[in-house]
Amino acid sequence: MRTIDADVELPRERRAPRLADLDHLRRTSPMSDAVLDEVRGRHIRSGGHWLIDFASCNYLGFDWDPEIIDEIEPAVRRWGTHPSWSRLLGSPRLYADIEERLAALLGAPDTLLLPTATLIHASVIPVLAGAGHVFVEARAHKTVYDGCVSARGQGARLQRFRADRPDELDALMRALPYDGPRLVCLDGVDSMSGNIPDLPVLAAICRDRGATLYVDDTHGFGVIGERTAAEPCPYGSRGNSVVRHTGETYDGIVLVGGFSKAYSSLLAFLALPSVLKDHLKTAAGPYLYSGPSPTASLATALAGLAVNDRRGDAIRADLYAKTVRVLRHVRGLGLDTPSVREFPIVEIPLADAADLDAVARFLWERGIYVTLAAYPLVPRDRVGFRIQVTALNSDEDIDRLNDTLSRLAEQCVLARRR
Ligand SMILES: Cc1ncc(COP(=O)(O)O)c(C=O)c1O
Structure with a gap:
């Protein structure tokens, strides 16, 4: 999830305490900071209450894939539980x-x-930015934003741009002298809406203006991929992330992705030139100063790549069909959703942000577990919740979700399309 810094533009007296809404939810809502006592696929138990999980990022269902689980024990027997060298x-x-x-x-x-990915952003963005210029997309994920702020603290100059206004980014860069590195940072698949930016347009501007485009696609990796005539669904094939999905190349692009969503594993990566890889081994902290991922994560990532090769496209076709069922229902109810693509993230804003507590309680009582989207995770006019669909959600789970959305719509608490 991202947080937005909209308040920095308001006069001081109008600035809301930025974390008050989130903290209120954390203290009062059962759907925030919950302790989960049991998990059976996408059915979870908190105390005596069973819920259907629509908040999981395990899009491909690899967290419960028997073939992947079976790879853990042999790897741990061979390598130990954790390779604790840096x-x-x-x-x-x-x-x-x-x-x-x-x-x-x-x-x-x-x-x-x-x-x-958090460690990558914190350590790599300042290295790439040096004492030059960083441009951060206005809605970039909080961890990307924090990496950019850290770069500013280390001597870079920081400016914002909006991905849907590429001309403004171009003008910002055109106005600058070539006096250091230029780094443009943004998200691939947006973590709240599932939308993706126009990467080819932004990449062309960056190439023209001598900037590196740094893209965080932790949500897209494993779900969207290269477009082919034989693709089983509009996610494309192979789940090889937003650069390939948009027909781009890695010329001038550094891609960051994570195994912690679709691949259900604690591991993240940069896709980059070998020269930069070698440089980062000593220039960016974590390769040298941090511990590595546990063996179980390495084993599940490797097994996940093999399963992706064999079954990934079929899983994605099923995931797409399930997501479309939810989106069709949302659109059929006349609800407003910023989610314009069929990615398995569906954002549902409320008509009135003040109803968030009551809506959360209703969802909880109906056994539907979602991510609550309070300010500053989303702008104030988009407060609501985020539904995530995974391959492990059954058709019955989706029936129950759609029925619950219908009931909420009847109560007029969800934002309507104008
Ligand atoms: C867009 C985005 N980037 C980065 C992260 C952080 O990833 P990691 O858990 O690998 O630090 C998240 C996690 O929610 C995310 O949604």
Whole structure:
């Protein structure tokens, strides 16, 4: 999820306490900061209450895939539970195997694995920005934004742009002298709406203006991929992320992706030139100073790549069909959703943000578990909730979700299309 810094544009007296709404939810809503006592696929139990999970990012259902689970124990018996050297000291061969296989899947020159995307943004964005210029997309994920702020703290100048106004980005860069690196940071698949930016247009501007385009596609990796005549659904084929999905190349683009969503594993990557990879091994902190991912994560990532090769496209076709069922229902009810694509994230804004507590309680009582989208995770006029569909949600789960949305719509608490 991202947070938005809209308040920085308001006069001081009108600035709301930024985290008050989130903290209120955390303290009062059962659907926030919950303790889960049992998980059976997409059915979860909190205390005595069973819910259907529409908040999971495990889009492909790899968290419960028997073939993937079976790979964990042999790997742990071979490598121990955790390779606790820093990567610069040494990495189990699993790392080299994943990096090689991942580069082939992405069609990228090389890849570098680190434990999380958060760590990557915090450490790599300042290195790429140096004492130059960073442009951060206005709705970029909070972890990207924090990496950019950290770059500013280390000498870079920071400006904002909007992905839907590429001309403004072009004008901002045109006005600057070439006095250092230029880095343009944004999300691939948007974590709240599932929408994607016009990457080819932004990439062309960056190439013209000598900037590197840095794209966080942690949600897209594993779901969207290259477009082919034989693709089983509009997600494309192979789940090889937004650069391939939009027909782009890695020329001037650094892609960040994560295994922590579709691949159900604690691991993240950069797709990048080998020269930059070698540079980051000593220039960016985590390769040298942080511990690596646990063996179970490395084993599940590797097994996930193999399962993706064999069954990924069929799983994605099923995921697409399930997502379309939800979106058709939402559109049929006349609800307003910013989600314009059929990605398995559907954002549902409320008619009145003040109803969020009551709507959360209603969903909870009906056994529907979603991500609540309070300010500043979304702008104030989009407060509501986010539904995520995964391959493990059954048709009955979706019937129940759609029926619950109908009931909420009858109560006129959901925003309507104008
Ligand atoms: C767009 C985006 N980027 C980065 C992250 C953080 O990923 P990680 O868990 O690998 O740090 C998330 C997680 O929610 C995300 O949605």
